[in-house]
Amino acid sequence: MDNNLLKEELIRISGAKPVKCMSCGKCSATCPAYEQMEYHPHQFVNMIANGDIEPLLNSKSIYKCLTCFACVDRCPRGVEPAKLVEAVRLVSVRKQGNNHLTANDIPQLLDEEIPQQALVSAFRKYTK
């Protein structure tokens, strides 16, 4: 998809406002998944604003976000970075065959105690 169209699509899905970002980096400062991410929350915002979206779509970073909303609540500009990360992930997993988790993967991930909640959440986040 054309980068600008893709950007519009991400903004439409997320309802977030990357243009409001003032590059303070507070989202990345607060992110608990920072170390696991190749692209960090502030880079998601910045790269989406610049239409540089392909690298994000292909990065594992989109599966590392915990949707804990710390970046959303602490952002002084109301940008809502977590919603942008989710939008990128959705654009990826909505494509046929792009599910990040399948039913076949589940048995080896299970243990005695794991709550159902974890499974349904993971399915909701990683598959379509």
Added chain:
Amino acid sequence: MQRIGVFVCWCGSNIAGTVDVKAVAEALKNEPGVVYSANYQYMCSQAGQNMIIEAVKEHKLTGIVVCSCSPRMHEATFRKTAEAAGLNPYMVEIANIREQCSWVHKDMATGTEKAIILGKAAVAKVNLNAPLTPGESPVTKRALVIGGGIAGIQTALDIAEAGFPVDIVEKNPTIGGKMAQLDKTFPTLDCAACILTPKMVDVAQHEKIRIFSYSEVEDVTGFVGNFDVKIKKRARFVKEDVCTGCGACVEKCPMKKIPNEFNLGMNNRTAIYIPFAQAVPKVATIDANACNMIKNGKCGICSKVCTAGAIDYTQKDEIISEKYGAIVVATGFNPISMDKFDEFAYNQSKDVITSLEFERLTNAAGPTAGKLLRPSDLEHPHTIVFVQCVGSRCASCAEKGKEYCSKICCMYTAKHAMLTRDKYPDTEVYVFYIDVRTPGKNFDEFYRRAVEEYGVKYIKGMVGKVSPEGKKLKVQASDLLNNKQIKIDADLVVLAAAIEPDKSARPLATKLTASMDTNDFFTEAHPKLRPVESPTAGVFLSGACQGPKDIPETVSQASAAAAKVIGLLVKDKLKGNPCVARSNELMCNGCSSCERVCPYGAITYEDKEFRMPDRTTKVRRIAKVNPAVCQGCGACTVACPSGAMDLQGFANNQIMAEVDAICK
């Protein structure tokens, strides 16, 4: 019939870019009454004004329409031009084809069409204009300064030096304001007290200045040159003129656990107190909420130890009424509450403080006698993290903080960082910044010195979370330039809290009918050309009540406001606004409707003899407007059931003519 000249201004390309000015001039030529029509690049320039004067003479004009910028900008200019040409200045009308036309419309055809209609409305109005002569009113040669910080002090001193009496109203027990709480000042690092306290003494000793401390403005009526102000002097339970400020009462007061406002609650004071050693007036004040004697009559020690006999537990609030010619607002600022930013743990740890608290911690007269010790355990901090922009530059949709840049934080943080490194070289100092903003004389050099000579570590990025754990504050932050998330174990975290106007400003603005912006900063009459005047005549602005400012800027504005006040007070008489209400006595039936709605009490009634057609005389009650008191709002004109009351300059037939012209 009027002979009207129309002058269409291009305003460079500001108007001509979206309005075909020639077409406008051409179209208006055919309007009734118009005998001359012209256009010019800059109508407000000397050449433009001369063009108007020439045209008035050559074409014997009786009225002028200028199609240009907002009348709020240049109506006064063109009225003076008309006067110079021998016309009555009130024979001028402005069609606002810049702010309300060329700047808000993009398309030439639309802009031109609208400009012509606005011009037609102005022509229609001028056709009905009549020469007006303003009345005169005397000027009370005394100024009121509200707020006794550095802004109020400077303004008061300048006005008093020019020979006019000045009263300062200060809500705290002492003048001095925020500057009295500061340690050093940037970028020169002179000590705040050393440069402020002599000025405070000057104020106290100046024969033209009176200080009403512990007082508030209760009510303001009147108008420029003639304000009537009621000042509430709160009971301090100490006779100001008797107290010597010896401090014996403070020493003996048994209520010793009251949070000390002057040190931002970082230590305690007594119930009877003098805020700080250099306070002006140096008079004790009893905090009625804390004093046992006042609350339940059980104590009275201060009264016993006071050899001067200054204590008076029965003192009551006192209302003082005074007349003033001019009022200066200098209500200043406060740091915002950190409640909505507790990711920085301000409410969770004593060792997370604001920058103003840091000032007190480093001030020799502060709670630690100037030793930098952290509040929780009074140990020397070895790692300090400064966080900039806490609550500044927040988007409105984030629903916390302020949208504006607080302007002073970059510089005072550089100062704090530099002074810390200077005095305690063993201390690591980090400053997290989004941008470092240093536009000011010697400002950037100062900031660079902090980095280059003092080794302050500036890191571009924001702190995300401060987690108090044991004796440490675990700071998690962004280092954007290195694309890293960094973690620092700090001993002290200092937040550069956004500043906001003092809470007393909003109710004061209402009393003064002075306007404010959405952030509760006072608005200026013109953002560039009249920055120290409020749009309300006779009300002037000094210091941070108008917007965030550092000390040099505050002092410049304070002196500028004083100059404006002096310019007003030297006049013996002020020309009023001739656009006042007038009653047509033949139509008036004396019903009192107008009197009831008049906010100024400008309308009175008199009995007047009228000759009737049958040669008898009849006495009727009719309304009379006092033009010196009327401010020209027009409320009475609408209330009048018989249509006798009209407003000069905005008469019924004039406004109706404008409506007709627009709707044609």
Added chain:
Amino acid sequence: MQVEEYKPLIVAFCCNWCSYAGADLAGNNRLNYPADVKIIRVPCSCRVNPMFILRAFQRGADGVILCGCHPGDCHYTSGNYYTRRRMALLFSMLDYLGIERERTRVEWVSAAEGAKFAATMNDFAQKVASLGKNKRLEDLRCKK
């Protein structure tokens, strides 16, 4: 025959101290609103006689909006309170006459609210345009 695009005719009365300054601020910030809006400056919103509004409708205006300082912030202390009460009466009378409620409006716009001014005018013009031409009070004899 080509149908000309319908453009409503809107008269805006703005008080000198707040709303007129707000309109100027909208101009300073280059905030667009329809050219159909024509502003008449009055010292205070309470200067606006209901007669002026009726006159505008009589002469073919499609909408009339009245802007003043926020309640409590009137330059003349209390003028906008009079406005509020008077206009409540006038608007209910217009309602009785069958003039759509959306054709008239009172709005408080401060000198600092340029954006609000533009947004208000955009919204008002759009609502009035959607109602179409006001024919009920228009006096055709006034048109030549």
Added chain:
Amino acid sequence: MKFSYYPGCTLKNKAKDLDEYARKSALALGVELEEIENWQCCGGVFTTAKDEIATKLSSVRALKQAQDKGYDLVTVCSACHNVIKQTNFAMQDEEFASKVNNYNGEVYDGSTKVYHYLELLRDVIGFDKVKEKVVNPLKGKKIAPYYGCLLLRPNGVMKMDDPENPKIMEDFIRAIGADPVYYANRNECCGGYVALEDAEQAKQSSNRVSNNAVNCGAEVIVTACPLCKYNLVKNGSKIPVIYFTELLAEALGVKEN
């Protein structure tokens, strides 16, 4: 006092304790919880996508049922609470609501009041009343409240408490006679569902929380979320992690009956 009650799937299975003690305690406090009929799983997490309705339907149905019965809706599980409350908020947007309503064939406008069980204790019953009913105060017990992210954020929607310095669980702990332990990471994420994607990441996140609590002197951590409990325990929390309802039941003396 009667409320509609949405337990959620985990509470019927791995987190039976959370549910059982919530019901027992409610009874003891004079509150009747009527389980939503035929409730469906909320999905575990809220999908922020503005263009998705399918993932929100089950929550809307529960909310609608509560409204039809005329009750406010009570939840216990943090995740369910977060999903249902965010969905409820989304339904206050007319455009979004019309899409969902068209699909569901019923009208719902986001007006059902949703309480988390803790809010029920604080706002409806009152912590002072809870305190009165405590027969077995947990004196001297040092308890670290663990909020996680779901109860507090996004604050604009959840509006439970100050998201950065919350008090509700602390007040709850005081009401049952124990001592709350302050620790800063009480509102940080445990790692959540990422446990399935990257066990190491979940371990880091969980340890950050539990170690902080231990270092601040806690003897036990309480939570309202089964996934938080799982992550903290699985990743080696040095102190036990239990549900707040269990503590409540114990304090009210209804744990064993």
